Amino acid sequence: MATEKTAQRVLIVEDEFLIALHVEDVMTGLGFEVVGPIPTLEQALDIARSEPLDGAVLDVNLAGTYVFPLAEELARRGVPFIMTTGYEAFSVPESLRDRPRLQKPVREAELIRLARSIFGGQAVA
Numbered sequence: 001m002a003t004e005k006t007a008q009r010v011l012i013v014e015d016e017f018l019i020a021l022h023v024e025d026v027m028t029g030l031g032f033e034v035v036g037p038i039p040t041l042e043q044a045l046d047i048a049r050s051e052p053l054d055g056a057v058l059d060v061n062l063a064g065t066y067v068f069p070l071a072e073e074l075a076r077r078g079v080p081f082i083m084t085t086g087y088e089a090f091s092v093p094e095s096l097r098d099r100p101r102l103q104k105p106v107r108e109a110e111l112i113r114l115a116r117s118i119f120g121g122q123a124v125a
Contacts, residue, residue, distance in 0.1 A: 007033035008054035008119060011047060013070065014084075015039040015062045019106075023057055023084075026111055032119070041065050045073060053079050055119040057111075060085035060092070071096050080118045082111075 010032040014020035020037035027034050035053065038044045041062055047053075048070055056074055058067045060083050067083070072095070074081050083092070086104040100118050102110055 007031055009033045009035050009052060010115075010119065011038065011044065011053050011056040011058075012036040013038045013041075013044045013056065013062065013067060014059040016059070019059070019104075022108075023106075023111065026108060027057070027115065030112065030115060032115075039063075041067055041070060044070050048073050048077070048079070053077075055079060055115075056081040057115075058083050060087060068093055068096065071099065075099075082114055082118055 010027050012020060012023050012027065012034055014023060014037050020039070024034050024037055035047060035051065038047060039062065044067070056079060058071060058081055060067055071081060071083065081099065083096070083099060083101045084104055084106050085092070085101060092101070100114055102114060
């Protein structure tokens with residue numbers, strides 16, 4: 001009896017609707033099961049604390065609220081993540097500066113390359 005391979009779960013946290021849909025499409029196209037998109041820090045923290053996750057794509061600024069508490073929670077749990085931001089590195093806390101980051105506007109090819117690298121081979125083909 002063969003075991004069925006299931007898609008890895010990637011949380012998308014993004015408050016801009018069109019960007020959220022685009023990231024969702026890219027991650028789904030890579031074979032990931034998308035959790036979200038989630039537009040608020042509070043909702044995202046609830047999910048991060050209660051659901052199994054294999055990765056995340058996080059918008060740094062959610063309508064004026066920084067996503068850093070969520071990033072710290074994911075890091076504590078060992079969940080890899082990619083941050084997307086229009087801000088320079090100095091606006092990111094020191095503890096998160098070594099984490100993968102994409103500058104907005106995010107180019108699809110760069111998101112795909114980084115997702116494959118960070119979540120490496122986790123997508124179901």
